[in-house]
Amino acid sequence: MNKQSKRSKRKIKYKNDLTAFLFIFPAFFLICFFVIYPFISSIFLSFYDVKVYEENIFVGFKYYEIVFKDKNFWRSLGVAFEYAGILIPVQFGLAFLIALFIKKDRLGSKAVKSTIYVPNMISGIVAGTIFSLILAYDSGLLNKFIGLFGIDPIPFTNDMPMLSILIPGIWLGLGYITLVILAGLNEVPKDYYEAAELDGANSFQMFFHITIPCMKNTLIYLLITSLAANLQQYELSMMITGDLYNGATTTPNYYIYNLLTYQNRRSQAIVASLLMFIILGTLSAIVFSMMKSEKSSD
Amino acid sequence: MNTLVLNKDKKKAKKDILNIVWLLIAIIIISISLFPIFWMFLSSLKTKREAASGVFFPANPSFEAFKLLDYTFFNSLIMTFVGALISVSLCVVINLLAAYAFARLDFHGKKYIWAIILIPMFVPGMTILVPLYLLCSELRILDTLFVLIIPGVAQATHIFFMRQFFLTVPKSLEDAAKIDGANEFQLFLHIFVPLSSGPSFIVALGAFMGYWNAYLWPVLVVERESLKQIMQVVQSYRPSHDPNWPLIMAASLIATSIPLIIYFAFNKRIVDSLKISGIK
Numbered sequence: 001m002n003k004q005s006k007r008s009k010r011k012i013k014y015k016n017d018l019t020a021f022l023f024i025f026p027a028f029f030l031i032c033f034f035v036i037y038p039f040i041s042s043i044f045l046s047f048y049d050v051k052v053y054e055e056n057i058f059v060g061f062k063y064y065e066i067v068f069k070d071k072n073f074w075r076s077l078g079v080a081f082e083y084a085g086i087l088i089p090v091q092f093g094l095a096f097l098i099a100l101f102i103k104k105d106r107l108g109s110k111a112v113k114s115t116i117y118v119p120n121m122i123s124g125i126v127a128g129t130i131f132s133l134i135l136a137y138d139s140g141l142l143n144k145f146i147g148l149f150g151i152d153p154i155p156f157t158n159d160m161p162m163l164s165i166l167i168p169g170i171w172l173g174l175g176y177i178t179l180v181i182l183a184g185l186n187e188v189p190k191d192y193y194e195a196a197e198l199d200g201a202n203s204f205q206m207f208f209h210i211t212i213p214c215m216k217n218t219l220i221y222l223l224i225t226s227l228a229a230n231l232q233q234y235e236l237s238m239m240i241t242g243d244l245y246n247g248a249t250t251t252p253n254y255y256i257y258n259l260l261t262y263q264n265r266r267s268q269a270i271v272a273s274l275l276m277f278i279i280l281g282t283l284s285a286i287v288f289s290m291m292k293s294e295k296s297s298d
Numbered sequence: 299m300n301t302l303v304l305n306k307d308k309k310k311a312k313k314d315i316l317n318i319v320w321l322l323i324a325i326i327i328i329s330i331s332l333f334p335i336f337w338m339f340l341s342s343l344k345t346k347r348e349a350a351s352g353v354f355f356p357a358n359p360s361f362e363a364f365k366l367l368d369y370t371f372f373n374s375l376i377m378t379f380v381g382a383l384i385s386v387s388l389c390v391v392i393n394l395l396a397a398y399a400f401a402r403l404d405f406h407g408k409k410y411i412w413a414i415i416l417i418p419m420f421v422p423g424m425t426i427l428v429p430l431y432l433l434c435s436e437l438r439i440l441d442t443l444f445v446l447i448i449p450g451v452a453q454a455t456h457i458f459f460m461r462q463f464f465l466t467v468p469k470s471l472e473d474a475a476k477i478d479g480a481n482e483f484q485l486f487l488h489i490f491v492p493l494s495s496g497p498s499f500i501v502a503l504g505a506f507m508g509y510w511n512a513y514l515w516p517v518l519v520v521e522r523e524s525l526k527q528i529m530q531v532v533q534s535y536r537p538s539h540d541p542n543w544p545l546i547m548a549a550s551l552i553a554t555s556i557p558l559i560i561y562f563a564f565n566k567r568i569v570d571s572l573k574i575s576g577i578k
Contacts, residue, residue, distance in 0.1 A: 016482075017405045019481075019482045020399045023395045024399045024415075027392050027395065027396035027457060028411060028414070028452075030448070031415055031417070031418055031452045032414070034430060035417065035421060037433070038426040038429035038430040038433055039421050039426050039429070042425060042428065045428070050428070101323060108320060108325065109320075111324060111328060112327050114565050117572075118332060118335065118558070119331055119334070119335075122335070123511035123513070125511070125532055125533050126532060126550045126553060126554050129536065129546055129550050130550065133337070133341060133547070134337060138350070139349065139351055139352040144354075174331075179569060179572040186573075235513065239533075239536075252424075253424050260428070261517075266428050269427075270429070273422070273427065276422055276425060277422055280420075284420045288419065288420075
């Protein structure tokens with residue numbers, strides 16, 4: 001009996017194979033062809049001199065050596081971590097304040113909730129354009145504004161390149177972080193707060209002992225995904241500060257972009273991008289294992 | 299008695315002041331979110347000299363700058379929109395189909411195929427950029443609409459997200475239809491597709507924004523004027539010296555207006571959908 005039912009189950013499983021194949025095939029084919037094959041070939045190509053109309057030449061670890069010895073590459077990694085390292089705490093702090101503000105039904109909180117996400121709809125190219133006009137030395141609004149207080153104009157993009165890309169960066173992503181944190185805040189059980197209030201806890205204690213621990217998973221997820229996203233930023237650097245000023249805002253992706261578009265150094269770009277894969281892939285793996293462990297704990 | 303009324307008045311006054319403070323904070327937050335967009339609009343109405351001198355309001359607001367936008371710009375606006383629509387429809391169909399199979403069907407090698415499908419989640423776009431470009435050039439599909447759309451259609455994150463959703467659909471719904479003799483495709487089409495309009499919307503929005511705001515891939519694979527994508531054209535309006543700011547802002551404004559229209563048309567839906575996209 002048991003054997004028979006097992007066998008019939010197996011039969012159903014085989015019958016399902018064709019249906020499942022039809023469901024999966026388009027996505028599976030496209031992913032293998034346009035992601036996995038290029039990924040594997042990028043590992044191979046990293047050992048070659050990549051030409052377009054000629055045969056590639058095997059060069060071993062030559063380009064690994066070039067990238068490892070290139071100060072600009074290490075500098076770009078430092079720039080990316082500096083950028084993300086300042087941006088994320090500021091953005092999360094602001095997002096928490098705004099989320100706490102709109103969580104209660106206050107005058108204007110609905111309007112904030114529906115407009116805060118607007119900057120997320122804007123591309124890095126357009127945001128970079130707007131902010132390069134706002135931050136400009138001679139015509140910039142910001143310099144006009146500080147001029148009202150008698151401060152001499154500051155060449156922001158020249159003297160404070162990092163700040164010049166941080167401001168638009170924070171502005172661009174704030175809405176998403178705020179709304180996800182808001183959703184997390186709303187999921188914290190209300191009776192926790194009521195119980196704490198009975199015990200005489202103040203709102204600061206409640207925030208650090210109830211809100212933060214309850215939102216731990218949401219926060220870690222947001223933190224790692226936004227770290228991965230911000231380490232890959234290049235559009236703001238390209239549009240606002242450029243590659244000038246000793247590469248003070250040249251992030252790894254912008255470094256790779258320059259190798260490809262201006263210097264035509266494909267192999268070096270491939271090696272640098274593989275090193276980025278190691279960093280970012282590790283971050284994604286952490287997110288992924290986290291999501292899995294969370295599911296099993298449910 | 300008197301003091302009680304006085305207390306009430308005091309409380310009310312305190313509440314009023316607090317309300318004003320909250321309103322002020324709200325206005326500040328909203329202005330910061332929207333000001334750069336407003337500035338883009340204002341600058342597009344100025345003369346070149348006004349924009350370069352940093353005057354706040356234009357003396358004679360005019361749409362002159364918009365008249366300078368050429369055929370290439372409007373052509374790219376239409377081409378990008380058409381491309382985005384095709385990309386969104388393919389993206390929703392292909393990813394939903396795959397997600398459904400992984401969530402609700404049992405088949406051989408499921409575990410291994412699932413692992414392969416998820417690999418793109420760990421590979422940053424930059425890493426496959428050069429080999430993908432070389433592949434497309436070998437296939438002789440550079441400079442086509444095909445190369446702009448197809449490589450980005452199947453997305454591991456979308457499949458993962460939709461699978462998580464399909465897993466939550468109760469089995470009883472499916473069983474009822476199975477008794478009526480529905481096959482897997484009918485089940486998918488008549489039960490799962492209607493149920494998944496919310497999460498599918500997130501996938502569609504993500505696909506649209508990804509296509510609309512793409513810059514690097516179009517720059518690499520498209521040279522033909524008639525296929526240029528909108529961000530490519532917006533970027534090209536900006537020379538390094540003596541930029542025509544009203545023109546650049548007019549182009550940026552029109553390029554941004556389509557995502558903004560979508561945002562305000564589906565405002566409530568987008569804000570609500572972020573609740574589910576955040577973690578689950």
